[in-house]
Amino acid sequence: MSKIIDALNCQCPNCKKGKIFKNKGNILLLNIPKMNDRCLECNYKFERETGFFFGAMFVSYALAAAQMIASLVVFWYFIDLSPLRVFAIIAIIAFLLSTINFKLSRSIWIYLFYKDKI
Numbered sequence: 362m363s364k365i366i367d368a369l370n371c372q373c374p375n376c377k378k379g380k381i382f383k384n385k386g387n388i389l390l391l392n393i394p395k396m397n398d399r400c401l402e403c404n405y406k407f408e409r410e411t412g413f414f415f416g417a418m419f420v421s422y423a424l425a426a427a428q429m430i431a432s433l434v435v436f437w438y439f440i441d442l443s444p445l446r447v448f449a450i451i452a453i454i455a456f457l458l459s460t461i462n463f464k465l466s467r468s469i470w471i472y473l474f475y476k477d478k479i
Contacts, residue, residue: 364472371468374475375405381468386460394464407471414467421466425455428462 373379379400386394399406429451436447
């Protein structure tokens with residue numbers, strides 16, 4: 362359970378103290394979060410090889426799809442809004458959560474391929 366919490370907090374998988382990202386980013390200013398190349402605490406290299414984070418796109422897709430489906434269920438079935446309003450709400454939610462999805466997908470991807478030292 363602690364690995365899940367560390368991944369959600371975007372902490373280094375090696376030392377659990379350093380941060381994966383330099384800044385949080387701001388979707389309203391169109392700034393994506395910047396990643397550290399290495400952990401500032403233990404010098405762990407986050408990008409294992411060139412193109413390592415290509416697979417994080419699939420994690421980001423899954424997160425966005427889950428958020429959109431949850432929004433659809435809540436706003437269409439429970440609140441009973443019109444399809445056009447539901448679409449607009451889903452588009453706004455997807456836009457606002459894009460930086461969070463970016464950070465979480467990369468953090469989850471790092472944790473998926475991290476091997477503990479034996």
